Amino acid sequence: MTNIIAIWLGIFIIGFFVLDHFVFHFDAITLILRLLIEMIAKMAVWR
Helix, strand or coil, X not given: CCHHHHHHHHHHHHHHHHXXXXXXXXXXXXXXXXXXXXXXXXXXXXX
């Protein structure tokens, strides 16, 4: 991945969460963090 692609991808992801917070109110951050915590708990069982 080139630096330009990484910068644009970062801008897109940050822009999505800012737009979600101020316009859509989907609470995408909360959903993603909840799914991440659930995935970590499932991975801990394998350990």
